[in-house]
Amino acid sequence: MSKAVVLLSGGMDSSTVLALALSQGFRCFALGLDYGQRHRSELTAARKVSAILGAEEYRVMKIPIGTLGGSALTDEGIKLPRQGEKGIPVTYVPARNTVFLALSLAWAEILRADTIFIGVNAVDYSGYPDCRPEFVDAFQALARLATKEAVEGRPVRIEAPLVRMTKAEIIQAGLALGVDYGLTVSCYQADELGRACGYCDACGLRRAGFIAAGVDDPTRYQST
Amino acid sequence: MSKAVVLLSGGMDSSTVLALALSQGFRCFALGLDYGQRHRSELTAARKVSAILGAEEYRVMKIPIGTLGGSALTDEGIKLPRQGEKGIPVTYVPARNTVFLALSLAWAEILRADTIFIGVNAVDYSGYPDCRPEFVDAFQALARLATKEAVEGRPVRIEAPLVRMTKAEIIQAGLALGVDYGLTVSCYQADELGRACGYCDACGLRRAGFIAAGVDDPTRYQST
Numbered sequence: 001m002s003k004a005v006v007l008l009s010g011g012m013d014s015s016t017v018l019a020l021a022l023s024q025g026f027r028c029f030a031l032g033l034d035y036g037q038r039h040r041s042e043l044t045a046a047r048k049v050s051a052i053l054g055a056e057e058y059r060v061m062k063i064p065i066g067t068l069g070g071s072a073l074t075d076e077g078i079k080l081p082r083q084g085e086k087g088i089p090v091t092y093v094p095a096r097n098t099v100f101l102a103l104s105l106a107w108a109e110i111l112r113a114d115t116i117f118i119g120v121n122a123v124d125y126s127g128y129p130d131c132r133p134e135f136v137d138a139f140q141a142l143a144r145l146a147t148k149e150a151v152e153g154r155p156v157r158i159e160a161p162l163v164r165m166t167k168a169e170i171i172q173a174g175l176a177l178g179v180d181y182g183l184t185v186s187c188y189q190a191d192e193l194g195r196a197c198g199y200c201d202a203c204g205l206r207r208a209g210f211i212a213a214g215v216d217d218p219t220r221y222q223s224t
Numbered sequence: 225m226s227k228a229v230v231l232l233s234g235g236m237d238s239s240t241v242l243a244l245a246l247s248q249g250f251r252c253f254a255l256g257l258d259y260g261q262r263h264r265s266e267l268t269a270a271r272k273v274s275a276i277l278g279a280e281e282y283r284v285m286k287i288p289i290g291t292l293g294g295s296a297l298t299d300e301g302i303k304l305p306r307q308g309e310k311g312i313p314v315t316y317v318p319a320r321n322t323v324f325l326a327l328s329l330a331w332a333e334i335l336r337a338d339t340i341f342i343g344v345n346a347v348d349y350s351g352y353p354d355c356r357p358e359f360v361d362a363f364q365a366l367a368r369l370a371t372k373e374a375v376e377g378r379p380v381r382i383e384a385p386l387v388r389m390t391k392a393e394i395i396q397a398g399l400a401l402g403v404d405y406g407l408t409v410s411c412y413q414a415d416e417l418g419r420a421c422g423y424c425d426a427c428g429l430r431r432a433g434f435i436a437a438g439v440d441d442p443t444r445y446q447s448t
Contacts, residue, residue: 061288065327070334088372095330098370102326103289106319110294129375138366145362146322148312151353 003027003113004159005104006055010046011186012206013119013162016174018053020161021117023177029111030055033100035093036066036074041194045185052183061103070094073188080188080200088127089201091188097130101139101158108156109147116143121162121170136160167209175215182218195222227251227337228383229328230279234270235410236430237343237386240398242277244385245341247401253335254279257324259317260290260298265418269409276407285327294318297412304412304424312351313425315412321354325363325382332380333371340367345386345394360384391433399439406442419446 004026008014021028030050032043043060050058066074072081072090081089097120104116120131129135140158144150162170174181186206187196196203198221210217228250232238245252254274256267267284274282290298296305296314305313321344328340344355353359360382368379386394398405410430411420420427422445434441 063287063327064285065330068331068334088375092372093330094333095326095371098329098366099323099326102319102323103287105322106289107292109318110292129372130370132369135366135369138362138369142322142359142362142366145356145359146354147319148316148353151312 001027004115005108005113006030006117008046010042012184015049015184017117017119019177019179028055030058032060034062039190041190042185109149115157117159168212171213195220225251228339229332230254230341232270234266236408239273239408241341241343243401243403252279254282256284258286263414265414266409333373339381341383392436395437419444
């Protein structure tokens with residue numbers, strides 16, 4: 001069985017990706033990143049999702065990009081946007097997916113994993129530059145040159161299976177694979193119990209996804 | 225004045241790069257990476273070099289790639305190679321320069337720095353895949369897509385000024401800019417005072433460089 005590193009934030013998208021990778025027969029090593037994000041309950045959610053779906057390991061790496069500032073996700077002094085604001089939002093974290101993929105690449109090489117899965121999504125995404133297919137392709141090109149494994153003829157494959165799916169399609173795919181979205185946390189300011197605020201960007205996209213998919217929304221909200 | 229992030233390990237190459245960047249008029253922000261390397265005195269060396277040459281800031285980021293294992297530089301259980309062994313050496317650290325550049329990219333975006341300097345070298349290098357010009361070019365292509373700054377028309381430039389220079393040429397360039405190589409640490413197992421072992425790969429390349437450059441070797445060795 002092939003091994004895969006799966007970037008797992010504990011949200012809907014990455015949880016669906018983990019289920020997809022497992023359904024394809026990969027032995028999955030889930031990687032959570034603690035970068036000082038305010039919604040730290042996503043790390044707890046990721047641990048649960050990873051155990052329930054059957055990842056072989058869940059590892060959290062602590063990285064210092066949060067201390068650099070520059071994002072509403074890591075700096076309590078920057079207000080979170082409400083739904084529907086235009087442009088690249090203040091929740092953008094500088095070079096986040098580049099850093100995440102770089103660390104995945106290191107771990108994949110050590111594990112001799114042949115695939116890295118990342119749950120980026122360019123359809124319902126929030127305008128983040130590092131969620132686009134061309135970004136994933138550029139990282140794939142880099143990965144073909146960057147490692148000893150690649151030089152020796154075993155470059156890692158970067159898989160972004162959700163990149164062109166809508167939120168509704170993602171939810172339907174995940175439900176078919178048995179993902180319990182009630183365990184996942186998308187909200188940028190979820191409380192310690194993983195309950196969502198209901199009005200941030202991430203909550204808006206998530207709620208719209210359940211409506212479009214025509215299924216019940218299992219999200220636990222702070223106000224209910 | 226433009227800002228630059230300069231990856232600074234405290235060795236000869238990155239110290240020379242810092243001097244070059246300063247001589248080109250950049251305000252330099254030096255980045256040291258604590259990844260659990262055995263030769264931790266290089267971090268102390270980097271701090272000194274950075275202050276003496278005149279960087280505006282020296283920051284150390286702690287990153288967890290050392291805990292993954294897989295390299296003689298971070299795992300005391302893997303023996304360091306002696307000089308002249310063939311192939312990619314056991315001192316290769318999985319995806320190290322990809323991770324370093326990714327973190328530089330994040331910091332550069334927050335600082336609004338327009339350039340990242342990295343001291344990779346493909347001539348006298350030790351067979352590391354992530355020291356080649358094509359690796360640097362691939363990261364440059366990625367950086368053009370990865371960040372908000374890039375999307376808004378201000379992509380960062382990746383400069384690797386030493387990539388095609390010999391060790392002797394690097395030393396001559398650095399001496400012309402006033403670099404004190406006695407402060408720099410290249411040895412993979414330097415002691416706490418920064419004194420070199422004299423027989424590891426890195427010591428061999430360094431010593432040969434001074435001989436080829438025809439200048440005195442200011443390196444402090446443990447045995448002298």
